[in-house]
Amino acid sequence: MSIVRDDPSVPDEGFAELYAQLPDATDLSPWLELAKAATPPVLYLGIGTGRLAVPLHLAGIELVGIDSHPGMLGRLRQRLPRTELIQSRIEELNLGRTFDLVIVPSNILCFADRLRAAADQVAADGSLAFELMNPHWLRAGAGRGVRVQSFDGNGACIEVDYKLADGRTITQQAEVPLIWPEEVENWLATVAGLKLRRMFARPEAELVDSPSFYVVAGR
Numbered sequence: 442m443s444i445v446r447d448d449p450s451v452p453d454e455g456f457a458e459l460y461a462q463l464p465d466a467t468d469l470s471p472w473l474e475l476a477k478a479a480t481p482p483v484l485y486l487g488i489g490t491g492r493l494a495v496p497l498h499l500a501g502i503e504l505v506g507i508d509s510h511p512g513m514l515g516r517l518r519q520r521l522p523r524t525e526l527i528q529s530r531i532e533e534l535n536l537g538r539t540f541d542l543v544i545v546p547s548n549i550l551c552f553a554d555r556l557r558a559a560a561d562q563v564a565a566d567g568s569l570a571f572e573l574m575n576p577h578w579l580r581a582g583a584g585r586g587v588r589v590q591s592f593d594g595n596g597a598c599i600e601v602d603y604k605l606a607d608g609r610t611i612t613q614q615a616e617v618p619l620i621w622p623e624e625v626e627n628w629l630a631t632v633a634g635l636k637l638r639r640m641f642a643r644p645e646a647e648l649v650d651s652p653s654f655y656v657v658a659g660r
Contacts, residue, residue: 443455443609443610443611443612444611444612444613444614446613446614446615449509449510449530452509452510452511452512454512455611456510456512456513456613457490457510457512457513457515457516458512459603459605459611459613460489460490460492460513461490461516462605462606462607463490463492463603464492465491465492465493465495465496466492466493466496467496469493469496469497469500470644471570471641471655472493472497472544472546472570473497473500473502475542475544475568475570475657476497476502476542476544477502479541479542479567479568480541480542481502481503481541482503482504482505482525482540483497483502483503483504483505483540483541483542483543483544484504484505484507484536484540484542484543484544484562485497485504485505485506485507485543485544485545485546486507486531486534486543486544486545486549486550486559486562487507487508487531487545487546487547487549488504488506488507488508488513488514488517488526489508489510489513489517489547490513490516490517490520491516491517491520491521493546494506494517494521494524495520495521498521498524504521504524504525505524505525505526505527505536505540506521506524506525506526506527507526507527507528507529507531507534508526508528508529509528509529509530509531510528511528514526514528531549531550531555531558531559532552532554532555532557532558533558534558534559534561534562536562539561539562539563539564539565539567540562540563540564540567541564541566541567541568542567542568542570543559543562543563543567543568543569543570544570544571545559545569545570545571545572546571546572547572548572548573548574548617548653550571550573551573551574551617551618551619551620552618553632556629556632556633557632557633559571559633560633560634560635560658563659563660565660566659566660567659567660568638568657568658568659569635569656569657569658569659570655570656570657570658571655571656572653572654572655572656573620573625573653573654573655573656574597574617574619574652574653575622575642575648575649575651575652575653575654576594576597576619576620576621577621577622577648577649577650578649578650578651578652578653579592579597579599579619580592581650583599583652584652586601586602586603586604587599587600587601587602587652588600588601588602594619595618595619596616596617596618596619597616597617597619598614598615598616599614599615599616599617600612600613600614600615601613601615622640622648622649622654625637625640625656629656629658633658634660635658635659635660636658636659636660637656637657637658638657638658638659639655639656639657640654640655640656640657641654641655642654642655643655
């Protein structure tokens with residue numbers, strides 16, 4: 442078993458290798474629906490190796506992609522050679538332009554400085570849509586392939602197992618701040634001056650039972 446970590450300050454090549462071997466997403470909800478309703482291009486923070494970005498592109502969505510990991514972007518440039526891709530940490534992002542829609546389909550805006558930076562990329566009437574890990578789900582013991590090493594209500598240390606097609610298991614270790622659904626509205630306003638527009642769980646799941654949940658916010 443190999444161990445990888447998502448550390449923007451010291452990019453782990455094994456982390457990029459892991460994501461490059463994962464199959465492309467087939468369920469594009471809610472990102473495709475949101476993107477179709479927005480003025481292009483859509484800014485995608487944490488675009489990775491393209492397991493969601495490539496299907497969105499094939500569905501006709503024009504993207505601008507940001508990622509801090511050079512290995513991720515190197516692989517994605519081979520798949521989307523005409524897409525604008527920029528290497529940057531979210532908290533250091535300064536594009537000099539704003540977007541009608543900014544999407545973040547992973548639990549990387551749980552840090553206050555990243556949320557503020559992401560909000561700065563949103564146009565006056567635009568939307569920021571992102572995914573957060575669900576503390577209720579973690580507290581209940583999470584699910585298969587996810588182990589909670591520690592949990593104190595404010596943060597958690599977790600391990601996530603990925604079984605690859607070649608039979609290997611790669612484990613991602615992560616330490617994440619926790620944002621409870623009940624606190625999202627106040628957290629958005631306090632940290633980034635944003636207003637909650639929608640908050641919802643994965644399809645056919647109650648909010649407290651869903652592994653993650655979605656937030657749509659704006660000015």
